[in-house]
Amino acid sequence: MSRPLFALSTASVYPESVAHGFEYAARLGYDAVEVMVSIDQISQDVIKVRKLRDYHEVPVCAVHAPCLLITQRVWGTDPWAKLERSAEMARELDADVVVVHPPFRWQKEYAAGFVEGIADLEERTGIAFAVENMYPWRATSRREMDVYQPHWDPSREDYANTTLDLSHAATAHSDPVAMAQRLGDRLRHIHLTDGTGSAKDEHLVPGRGKQPCAELLEHLATTGFTGHIVAEINTRKAGSRAAREADLLASLAFAQLHYATVPGTARVPETG
Numbered sequence: 001m002s003r004p005l006f007a008l009s010t011a012s013v014y015p016e017s018v019a020h021g022f023e024y025a026a027r028l029g030y031d032a033v034e035v036m037v038s039i040d041q042i043s044q045d046v047i048k049v050r051k052l053r054d055y056h057e058v059p060v061c062a063v064h065a066p067c068l069l070i071t072q073r074v075w076g077t078d079p080w081a082k083l084e085r086s087a088e089m090a091r092e093l094d095a096d097v098v099v100v101h102p103p104f105r106w107q108k109e110y111a112a113g114f115v116e117g118i119a120d121l122e123e124r125t126g127i128a129f130a131v132e133n134m135y136p137w138r139a140t141s142r143r144e145m146d147v148y149q150p151h152w153d154p155s156r157e158d159y160a161n162t163t164l165d166l167s168h169a170a171t172a173h174s175d176p177v178a179m180a181q182r183l184g185d186r187l188r189h190i191h192l193t194d195g196t197g198s199a200k201d202e203h204l205v206p207g208r209g210k211q212p213c214a215e216l217l218e219h220l221a222t223t224g225f226t227g228h229i230v231a232e233i234n235t236r237k238a239g240s241r242a243a244r245e246a247d248l249l250a251s252l253a254f255a256q257l258h259y260a261t262v263p264g265t266a267r268v269p270e271t272g
Contacts, residue, residue, distance in 0.1 A: 007032040009232040021035040032061035062092040067101035111149035132163035135172035136201040155182040163189040170195025191232040203234035217258035
């Protein structure tokens, strides 16, 4: 039966490079890689990424557009041009998804036509633009500021494809299983990670926070989800390559174990 791809985000190996991300994915047994377009020059170069894909024989399932504050000038400052270029990279790498964040509220013109613009991009490019859930910014436990437009919760808008990030759900104090249920078959892409609910976007190894990570995976298996389940964790404080590798392996094992707890969803070994 068809099943999701268990993939590794190159963001998970920072401060190591995209090249290291492919190396880890190949060695640890991930099915695919999500390339986070970042300040890492390799991530911005489709020729170099394609060489890594072919050398390690690990496909690219998704490209994460440069939407972060630290990547506001990567590939220029025009947000629509950045999304066009992300689609071009995805097409060149045979990926079928571009992950994109909703606009910041100060990007007024971009935000005003965002929902319609995403639909137009999907129709023209044939690439799924999976809009990711974000969160209110909190200065204190009681004070919140909405910085994303039209909203941080993609289930409130008419997107054809969406991404669900469990660390973002933790920061937003929102229930990811309920969000997955609201999204239904519009849910295309998962950032599997964890959080404790603090104001900081933590991106913990799944199972080390307070999110219902196992329950979400079981829900996905029960509903026949066949998109991408991507480990997107923070290993900056891992301390060593061995510790980072252990966290990446733990994330993959968690995903495979809890998706397979539903009868009929376990991976069937290949026979020769």
